[in-house]
Amino acid sequence: GEDVEQSLFLSVREGDSSVINCTYTDSSSTYLYWYKQEPGAGLQLLTYIFSNMDMKQDQRLTVLLNKKDKHLSLRIADTQTGDSAIYFCAESPANTDKLIFGTGTRLQVFP
Amino acid sequence: DAGVTQSPTHLIKTRGQQVTLRCSPKSGHDTVSWYQQALGQGPQFIFQYYEEEERQRGNFPDRFSGHQFPNYSSELNVNALLLGDSALYLCASSAGQGRTNEKLFFGSGTQLSVL
Numbered sequence: 405g406e407d408v409e410q411s412l413f414l415s416v417r418e419g420d421s422s423v424i425n426c427t428y429t430d431s432s433s434t435y436l437y438w439y440k441q442e443p444g445a446g447l448q449l450l451t452y453i454f455s456n457m458d459m460k461q462d463q464r465l466t467v468l469l470n471k472k473d474k475h476l477s478l479r480i481a482d483t484q485t486g487d488s489a490i491y492f493c494a495e496s497p498a499n500t501d502k503l504i505f506g507t508g509t510r511l512q513v514f515p
Numbered sequence: 516d517a518g519v520t521q522s523p524t525h526l527i528k529t530r531g532q533q534v535t536l537r538c539s540p541k542s543g544h545d546t547v548s549w550y551q552q553a554l555g556q557g558p559q560f561i562f563q564y565y566e567e568e569e570r571q572r573g574n575f576p577d578r579f580s581g582h583q584f585p586n587y588s589s590e591l592n593v594n595a596l597l598l599g600d601s602a603l604y605l606c607a608s609s610a611g612q613g614r615t616n617e618k619l620f621f622g623s624g625t626q627l628s629v630l
Contacts, residue, residue, distance in 0.1 A: 408557070439621075446519070446605055446621035447558070492557050501548070501609075502571055503619070505557030 408506035410493055415512045422480040424509045426493030429474060433495040436469060437503065438478045441490045450478070450491075480511075488513045517542065519608050519622035527628045528596050536591040536625045540608030544620070547589040549581060552603040552624070564589050593627075601629045 407429045416422045428436065434455050439447040453460045453467045453476075460467045466479040476493055490508040497504065520539045528534050540547050546565045550558035560573035564583035578594045587608075593600055603624040610618060 444623070446623040447607075448621070449619065494557075500571060501546075501563055502560035502573060503550075503558070505559070507555070507557050 408493055408495055408504050410491075410506040410509045412507065413510050413512070415514065416483050418483060418485055418513055418515050420483055422478075422483045422487070422511055422513075424478045424480075424491050424493075424511065426476040426478075426506055427474055428476065428493070428495045428504075428506075430495055430497045430504070431471075431474065432498035434498060435496045436467075436476050437494040437496070438465075438467065438476075439492040439494060439505075441492065441508070447492065483511075483513050485513045485515070487511060519544075519606055519620050521604075521606050521622040521625050523625060524623070525626045525628075527630060529630050530596055530598060532596050532629075533592065533594045534596060534627060536593075536604050536606075536627070537588065538591070538606030538608075538622060539588045540606075541620050544608035544610050545587050546609045546611060547583060547587065548607045548609075548619070549589070549591050550605040550607065551575070552605055553599075554602070558605055561591070596629045598629050601627060603627075 409427045437452040438450045451462050464481045468477045490510050492508045493506040494503040522537045548563040549561040552558040561575050562572040563570050567583045580592045583589045605624045606622045607619050
């Protein structure tokens with residue numbers, strides 16, 4: 405089946421690292437994505453990882469993929485107040501262009 | 516370079532009415548996908564249009580239909596509105612069909628409220 409799960413809420417202090425976790429079900433997914441949504445805005449693609457990779461780093465963002473456990477995580481280093489938003493994990497099953505999104509994790513950064 | 520633009524930004528309708536939402540893709544993009552995002556949920560795929568035809572469809576009833584024009588812009592139509600259709604409707608565009616999700620750009624959405 406198609407199901408992507410995320411924890412609903414994460415609160416961190418400014419300057420700390422944030423880790424947002426996600427589990428997915430479709431092992432055929434070739435790409436896995438992290439999107440950011442700020443209030444009143446659409447979705448912004450933060451980063452994505454190809455399924456044959458274990459890790460991808462892009463400036464403050466680090467994505468870890470455990471394909472065996474179907475677990476994906478996003479680490480944000482030196483979290484800033486501007487990082488406060490909802491973060492969505494998404495998978496893209498094989499032979500389809502659609503994205504399957506999780507319910508989103510609301511990240512709150514406090515001073 | 517304008518990104519994906521959607522209109523209107525907000526809309527209020529009553530049950531049983533029909534609604535049309537519009538989307539202009541990012542310049543250079545020819546594929547448009549529509550998603551429904553209910554409050555507190557992640558977006559759900561409705562359908563995708565490419566070369567003026569519906570290419571893929573999610574688990575949405577026939578009340579949801581669409582159209583793509585020769586200039587690649589698209590419309591989403593919803594008939595016989597239900598209260599449960601209240602949501603943020605997101606349009607996304609990409610260049611070419613197939614494995615293009617890494618180049619998927621989303622608009623800011625149309626917030627539809629059904630009373």
